[in-house]
Amino acid sequence: MTYRSILVALDATPANGARTAIAIALARQFDAHLIGLAPTAVLDAQVMQTAAAMADAAAAASERLLDEAMAIAQAFRKRCTSEALPSFEALADPSPASTSLVLRAQCADLLIMSQPDPSLPGHRLQAAELEEVLLSCAKPVLLIPYTHREPVGTRRVLVAWDGSPESVRAMTDALPLLRRAAQVTLMHWRREAQGSAPLAHLAGIRQWLAFQGVDAEVRDEVTTLAFGDALLNAASDTGADLIVMGAYGHARWTERLFGGVSRTLLASMTAPVLMSH
The missing domain is CATH 3.40.50.620 (HUPs)
Incomplete structure (x- = not known):
């Protein structure tokens, strides 16, 4: 048994860079294919209520979020290319994070995510999404503390x-x-x-x-x-x-x-x- 395919969650949080570096290091360590997945962020309740009153605003908000996810995926692709990672792909998904990650993890051996940072806006929503992934995911989840910046050690x-x-x-x-x-x-x-x-x-x-x-x-x-x-x-x-x-x-x-x-x-x-x- 080994990890032949690794999925890493991508987002716009400060921990994204360290999480990406950890995923790249593990992919090298196990000679695994690395998949970077940027799901569409979930709008907060206030934005949703405002957008619901105006269909055009809702559509514009969804399009903006998808554009942000695509930009995050593109940045991941550039980083993997610059580090000469042999096998990788970058995906942007219009689905919410928990739905997207649980589904895509079925095609991977390991999912890498981060502990939500309690000091950031949307912490409760991110924590709820993480719990949903952990309870629904068919594959193991490697959680990285939001303060962790080093490769994952196994000493x-x-x-x-x-x-x-x-x-x-x-x-x-x-x-x-x-x-x-x-x-x-x-x-x-x-x-x-x-x-x-x-x-x-x-x-x-x-x-x-x-x-x-x-x-x-x-x-x-x-x-x-x-x-x-x-x-x-x-x-x-x-x-x-x-x-x-x-x-x-x-x-x-x-x-x-x-x-x-x-x-x-x-x-x-x-x-x-x-x-x-």
């Missing part, structure tokens, strides 16, 4: 495991990166001692990783902290360059509810996070 990787299908899938989806890591820590947290049962199962997971070419250290810890906080503390203690975890959530009627651990990481991530749902 020390922290894998959060709780036995759920999401955590197992994330661990499997991360194998191309885990195989390149110098140190992999497989961690499990619980509220109270449960005998040797968790350790026995973790030993089986460690053996499976060894079969996949990954040598992992196993840690099973009892904690009184919220699991999201325990995960962030462990990432700091181990000096993790990358965190691997499941994206937890479920649908209730038409509302998407995101798990507490996932929300904690999205709000406070200190290193890139690979998530799978």
Whole structure:
């Protein structure tokens, strides 16, 4: 298993340049085809209400947004060309971000996005779009902190495991990166001692990783902290360059509810996070 096709979300935020550089570096690392996708930005509620009252204004606003997406895609194309990336394409899509990214990710092995910057206008909308992508995407999503400017490191990787299908899938989806890591820590947290049962199962997971070419250290810890906080503390203690975890959530009627651990990481991530749902 490897990443043969990588999709990177393009936008007009300050983090776009660093995200593009990370995507280009990963494409080189895995000899992968790189797809830059610039979806049409979503108009905020006030603009939509104003535009709805005037059909011509609405059409003009949509055309302007598509022009902006095309300009972003063109800038991505020029950057890949200037860096002599062997295989790439740049796309502008009139669809909203979550719809566009979820659909296009079906034709890629990995999707790269950024943590929304809370200081920027439209943060809540961007966070909601990201949650929708994480809960609907069929492929793993590599999230880059909005302050992160360096390539994604794999010297020390922290894998959060709780036995759920999401955590197992994330661990499997991360194998191309885990195989390149110098140190992999497989961690499990619980509220109270449960005998040797968790350790026995973790030993089986460690053996499976060894079969996949990954040598992992196993840690099973009892904690009184919220699991999201325990995960962030462990990432700091181990000096993790990358965190691997499941994206937890479920649908209730038409509302998407995101798990507490996932929300904690999205709000406070200190290193890139690979998530799978």
